[in-house]
Amino acid sequence: MPLTSSRSQKALLWIVASGFFMQTLDTTIVNTALPSMAASLGEPVLAMHPVVVSYTLTMASLTPASGWLADRFGTRRVYFLAILIFVLGSLLCANAHSLPQLLLARVVQGVGGSMLLPIGRLAVLRSVPGAQYISALAFISIAGQLGPVVGPVTGGWLSQTIGWHWIFLINVPVGVIGMFAVHHFLPAEEITSPPRFDLLGCALLSTCMVTFSLALDVPMTEYREWWSAGLLGVSVLTVWLYVLHARRDEQPLFRLGLFNEPNFSVGLIGNLVCRIGSSAVPFLLPLLLQVKLGFSPLHAGLVLLPAAISGTIAKPWIAPLVRRFGYENFLLVNTILVGGSIVSFALITPTWPIWIGILQLAVFGVSNSMQFAAMNSVTLKGLNSKDAGSGNSLFSMVQMLALGLGVTIAGSMLSGLDGVAWAREWTFTLTFVCVGVVTLLSALVFRRMDAQYFN
Template sequence: MLKPRRRGIASVNAEIRDGIVPAASALAPARDPGGPDTSGPNYRVVALIVASALFMEFVDATVLATALPTMARDFGVRAQDMSIALTSYLLALAIFIPASGLLADRFGSRTVFRAAIALFMVGSLACGQAPTLELIVLARFVQGMGGAMMIPVGRLVLLRSVAKQDMVNAMSWLLVPALIGPIVGPPLGGFIVTYLDWRWIFYINLPIGLIGLWLVTRYIANFREKDVAPFDGPGFVLSGLSLGCLLFGFEMASRAGKGPLALGLIAIGTAAGVLYIRHAKGRGGAILDLTLLKDRTFRLSVIAGSVTRITQGAQPFLLPLMMQVGFGFSAARSGTITVATAVGSLAMKAAAPRVLRRFGFRRTLIWNGVIATAGYATCGLFSPNWPTWAMFGILAFSGFFMSLQFTAYNTIAYDGIEPRQMSSATAFYSTFQQLMLSLGICVAAVALHLAMLVHGSAHATLGDFSAAFWVVTAISLGATIWNMRFANDAGAQISGHVAAHESSGDMEAAKE
């Protein structure tokens, strides 16, 4: 009998970022070569420290989405122009995530983790003090630099602190605060904006960050690698230039009178991307390893997942704006409705393993993707006359199925990746993950702007939001073409779908 090839599983930080609560069986990432044989006595504390960083980051992101219309009024800009405050943060994640692992190997995981928390705190303080949109965009970029190092390095800390037999237990401790963040965020944001001042959204990060710095210093060891590959400086510059120019080019395209600037940025970003591909082709140690795309399953997961994330990125931008600007709801009421997507994601936790075992990855991705996308398309039919329970139910339904979709993408992506490539693969996948979430916001802003031009309205109306929802969901529906290209037995050893079928066949053969 052939021994099955060792399989890697998706990184937990990527799953959480997509609003995913994976099953326990999918929570064991590929072991880091430096991991211990036995866990230390405080490994649960280490998991909770990393989880607190997740909590701080995700609460900040979900709270901010609820506050955008109020911030727009204070800055004297249109509500849809605030999309750049979300995009700049996600852009920083996309640029700096690839470098986070190398920085941790070179300077030590505790050193980089503390620096990441401190940088996130500095960015938070700057956001709270920002008097203009331009300055808050810059401050959000600084926050993103801290977030880009915080989550991947936190994952490395956990992998190097916890033995394999304790990993599922540690991950369950890690997930509890991380799951609470997206659920608490929208109503908390609504409360702060309605009864306090939106700047407190950023100030609440400061005491959490100070406690985190003390805990990291006390409980986390400073793991370092002896042999560190040279930093790919040219690749970092070219990839950062490409991502930055492309995203801000798309962002500028949503603004009146910025067409020439947008085209120029997109052209520069495209040229830098071509130069990076030439630089990275056949090169070992490239900051984004393009050779990973030779693996068919990884390539399809990247492409299909990227197209689907257009909707996932657009949804938290469009929904609060539609409810507050289009419906006239208060921030507090908007937050209590939009929290439904996180509730749906949480409910998916127990269902995902059974669904994948029953139907396999390919059929799940095809049909579940259509259902999830159609659910979010229904948001374009929302109106102020809809009962709250109906909107909540549809959003919970959509969050459930979209979360299942990303659980499948994030798990099957690593099916054929060797353990020695896992670090590069998670960096590559996480980078594209953040890039497409940012692009989703940009596409939503552009679609909203174009709908306003067609309707001749100076301010976004309910019809403009409906059109924007249908544009982004139509794009994401295109992922079905790529989902159909997965092999029928893709991820069979992970899901147990084919394995169970073959086992049944073996039993029948034995009876004969």
């Protein structure tokens, strides 16, 4: 029911914004702390990418269930539980004494994180009057923009001064305050019986994402090719089983009819390919700066600020540029800028001028920010109102999958190249070139979009 109290409405927005901030902060704060974690846990620093991947894949797998859970058990209950699970996962992360323990804790954290934004957005939709909804979402989005800005610096400062465990412990007081606020300010609602949730469909797609990611990250062993082929086979099989299931089920997780809209299908593929490269950058750069160039964690976090700040500044430019040049031309040129800036990071060496590095980061931040906004818009633009919610949910899954795949591919390349004598000196250089080229290839995908939707 709508909030009648202005005070309660403001409290709700702050609650949801804080939850979104915790979620986005946690996807970036870990990156600058990975070398410190590796040293503490006795693991190779170039093999720490599963710490990021386990969190993002968990969120991607469980995000579609969040809306149904809120309908079935109530928004207030489920949002309270989401924060609680996220806080418990953070405590487990902070107390992990081995990499397997940390990975399990990150999965728990991801379970809570998967529900923070979708259910928070749903709570705002149901409680804020329609005339104020756009302003409310704009306020919440600011919190999402702050996470990537302060994440690398905060992660570097905490891991350098008082220990990496505190990048997780800082979630605890925020979470406790959030749970208190949810209990006192989030309005009660009448719980209805929602339509049946497609548990089988969700399980099949989740299995597909996890096995595909693992197929790219099999350790270098005697049977590596067989394991990779087997996992890839399972991934393909689960997709095929989902198609059969969706054809027969009256209420599948995602209707196959979604893919009849050509721009949606092409947009999903383009987003996936493009985001693989851009998602690898926040993981690769802190490692390059600390492992290769000898920067401290705090210094590495500060160096990354130009990308985050320039990306935030560039957001108002997107709409005027698209109106002037059209989606087709804008995406072609901007994708080349994103991919080219990623490839340019391969040139960074200990003697590389700092001002050129800052310029590279600023170009990447601006082009990447505008790329995300343009890709999101053009992918969902052609969906009708009936499919908009389902399409947006699938789109969110693909975004999180791309984030996990970007880190997986980059991490696997670093580990693999580090084991090859001739390539060891060029590990980061070759990895940046490869992920940058992957992003450049997405320009070819976007060229296949239907031009009638560009105007």
